[in-house]
Amino acid sequence: MKGTPLNEATYNYIVDNFATEEAKLLELMQGRAAEAGVPMIMISEEQAKFLGMFLKAIKAKRVLDIGTLFGYSAAVMANAIGPDGEVVTLEYDAKHAEVARHNFKHLHIENISLLQGPALDHMKTMADSIFDFIIIDADKPNYQNYLKEGLRLIKNGGVIAGDNAFAFGLLTESIGADNPDYPNVLAIREFNKAFAAEDAMFSAVVPVGDGLLMGVVSK
Ligand SMILES: C[S@@+](CC[C@H](N)C(=O)[O-])C[C@H]1O[C@@H](n2cnc3c(N)ncnc32)[C@H](O)[C@@H]1O
Structure with a gap:
């Protein structure tokens, strides 16, 4: 094994x-989510810090967050880009959207627009080349559709990221069709392949959280 595998102590x-600020923010946001029965499937705190640092490095001002859940990734990115930037976050589930809206209001985060409904429908109504950064973190079988639409929405030189590149730890495991994660693992494997083969992107896997694919786009 090359490199150092991450254990709990590390x-x-x-x-x-x-990532103390990111851990504090998560604690503030997840209380109401847990009460409402929203699943705890958000990005990890160290991933949140990485995203914030990265957005500052590329001076991102317009960000698209596909899959809001209770708003953690959107809040982290909104704080990083500052009040003169905007995060547009897309969520299908009405309950998740309501909890996220409550969280943004309670935390006085005003530079987030939440659009409820199927993410792909919203993306199709948006103009070309308007985002500096797009993160895909919603339903896995649609990842390749989000990538296709994302390539239209991203600016030249912008970055597209896809979460769960390691497929919940199952990427290289042999799993049967009876495993409930099977369709999602398969979708991630296909997405990773398509992402790596995409001519318009120079891409890499960043091993934070469950693995983050990132690609800088040339148009
Ligand atoms: C893994 S969670 C997102 C976590 C969030 N990015 C974070 O780190 O805080 C995935 C979310 O995508 C939403 N979702 C699933 N299918 C969707 C769709 N077709 N359109 C928009 N959102 C969808 C789910 O309801 C869920 O809230």
């Missing part, structure tokens, strides 16, 4: 030393 070290 993960905690990273959060304690580099």
Whole structure:
């Protein structure tokens, strides 16, 4: 094995030393989500810190967040890009959207627009080349559709990211069709392949959280 595999102690070290604000924000946001029965399938705290740092590095101002859940990734990115930037976040589930809206209001985060409904429908109504950064983190079978539409919506030089590149730890495991994760794992495997083969992107896998694919787009 090359490199150093992440264990729990190292993960905690990273959060304690580099992601204390992100951990605090998550604590503030997940209470209401847990009460409402929203699943805890958000990005991890160290991933949140990485995204914030990255958005600052590329000076992103317009961000598209596909899959809101209770608003954690959107809030992290909205804080990183500052009040003169905007995060557009897309969520299908009415309950998730309501909890996210409550969280944004409670935290006084005003630079987020939440659009409820199927993400792909909303994306299809948007103009070309309007985002500096797009993160795909919703229903896995649609990932390739989000990538296709994302390539239209991203600016030249912008970055597209896809979460769960490691398929919940199952990427390289042999799993049967009877496993409930099977369709999602298959979709992720196909997405990873398509992402790596996309001529318009120079891409890499960043091993934060469940694996983040990232590609800078040339148009
Ligand atoms: C993994 S969660 C997103 C986590 C969020 N990005 C974060 O890290 O805080 C995926 C979300 O995508 C939503 N979703 C599933 N299918 C969708 C669709 N077709 N359009 C929009 N959202 C969808 C789910 O309801 C869920 O809230």
